[in-house]
Amino acid sequence: MDDDLPPDLPRLRTLETWAAHYLTRIRTRIAAVERQQAQPQPVPAPTAAPVPPAAGPRRARTPDWGITETGVGTSAAEVHRGDCWATGKTLRPVSAERARAELADGMRACAVCCPDRVLNRP
Incomplete structure (x- = not known):
């Protein structure tokens, strides 16, 4: 057993x-x-595959250019590239034209990402 x-x-x-x-x-x-x-299965209509967001599902798109307000007690602004690590959390996105105009008006360029080298090229 x-x-x-x-x-x-x-x-x-x-x-x-x-x-x-x-x-x-x-x-x-x-x-x-x-x-x-045994039942015939309906053929699903072809659909376009969803395009995943480039920056991830919860992250905003990284801007190309931005301006930050810096300085303690005095307001000093700097122009940055959007992917610059020195921007902190206060990067305000701007267009390339606006960034060029701000640099031409005397706004300081970030010493880390040097946006003036790229934006001032002819």
């Missing part, structure tokens, strides 16, 4: 009942899946 089965008749009958019930459930599920697979 198998060691994993109980030795007494009442528990063996209980296992037999449970196994018969479970076998019925399995056969019912098999029949349902066979019926589902």
Whole structure:
């Protein structure tokens, strides 16, 4: 005899009942899946794949140029590239034209990213 089965008749009958019930459930599920697979499946219409955002789902797009207000007690502004690490959290995005105009009007360029070298090229 198998060691994993109980030795007494009442528990063996209980296992037999449970196994018969479970076998019925399995056969019912098999029949349902066979019926589902026998039906013709509709062909989904082709759709364009969604384009994931370039900067991630929760990050805003990094601007190309920006202005930060710096200085403690005095307001001094600097022009930065958008990917400059020295901007802190106060970078205000601006267009390249506005950044060029601010530099031409005397606003200081960041010494780290040197936006004036790129923006002042002809």
